[in-house]
Amino acid sequence: MTDPYREKYVAFVDMLGFSALVQSTADDPKKRAKIVAAMDRLSVSTCENPALGMNLTYFSDCIVISTDRTEAGLYEILESLTTIAENLLQIDILVRGGLTLGNIHHDGQFMFGPAMLEAYGMECRETIFPTILVSESVKADCDRYSWGGLCLVHDSEQPERQFVHYLRRFDDYDPTPVAGKVLLDKPAKLIRHYIAKRLAGPPGAVRDKAVWLKTYWDDTAGKSTVLGKVNPVADLAEQTYEASGYRIVRRILG
Numbered sequence: 001m002t003d004p005y006r007e008k009y010v011a012f013v014d015m016l017g018f019s020a021l022v023q024s025t026a027d028d029p030k031k032r033a034k035i036v037a038a039m040d041r042l043s044v045s046t047c048e049n050p051a052l053g054m055n056l057t058y059f060s061d062c063i064v065i066s067t068d069r070t071e072a073g074l075y076e077i078l079e080s081l082t083t084i085a086e087n088l089l090q091i092d093i094l095v096r097g098g099l100t101l102g103n104i105h106h107d108g109q110f111m112f113g114p115a116m117l118e119a120y121g122m123e124c125r126e127t128i129f130p131t132i133l134v135s136e137s138v139k140a141d142c143d144r145y146s147w148g149g150l151c152l153v154h155d156s157e158q159p160e161r162q163f164v165h166y167l168r169r170f171d172d173y174d175p176t177p178v179a180g181k182v183l184l185d186k187p188a189k190l191i192r193h194y195i196a197k198r199l200a201g202p203p204g205a206v207r208d209k210a211v212w213l214k215t216y217w218d219d220t221a222g223k224s225t226v227l228g229k230v231n232p233v234a235d236l237a238e239q240t241y242e243a244s245g246y247r248i249v250r251r252i253l254g
Contacts, residue, residue, distance in 0.1 A: 098122025
């Protein structure tokens with residue numbers, strides 16, 4: 001019998017609050033438009049790549065991605081997770097997930113295996129905050145390829161754990177004018193606004209996630225004066241900038 005498993009990097013990602021959003025759309029065109037925007041952004045955030053063994057499965061409010069255990073496969077899954085989180089953050093949808101390494105069967109029809117269960121368990125049992133946790137085996141491979149310091153950051157609430165640094169493009173942003181450069185000032189202001197709105201809400205899980213996200217933003221993208229830290233009062237001001245003006249698109253060329 002052919003072994004159904006392959007050793008792959010496997011990510012399980014949950015779009016937080018998306019199910020509740022869907023349930024509330026019956027009589028709300030504005031919320032339906034947000035769902036359409038989310039689907040549109042997911043459709044351009046990543047794609048399957050047979051050369052890297054990259055498979056995608058979307059179901060309900062969840063996404064599963066797997067890639068071969070190669071340097072290129074690890075790079076692709078890290079970049080895809082970063083892009084998904086960043087694109088959805090622009091429309092005030094947070095993600096939470098787990099990224100691990102192990103055996104999985106993943107194709108257009110079926111998806112099962114120990115690595116899938118481990119990634120799911122990391123998402124639902126090991127954190128409550130909008131992070132994509134990374135297993136020790138993935139961290140070791142990141143270190144082997146010298147990507148750990150670039151793609152991963154420590155969790156302030158769980159210092160022994162690391163997660164995918166999905167604010168990396170904002171963290172690395174240089175405002176020096178260069179022809180063709182994408183300016184991140186307005187997208188950053190919009191993210192700060194969404195965080196401030198969540199912070200202004202009542203005590204509970206939603207606000208707790210916003211407190212964590214504020215710390216993450218302030219310690220990375222907001223550490224310089226360029227994009228700024230989250231101001232819970234000033235950043236509440238309504239934004240006229242349209243999120244549709246900024247998105248990352250990832251596609252296979254050639």
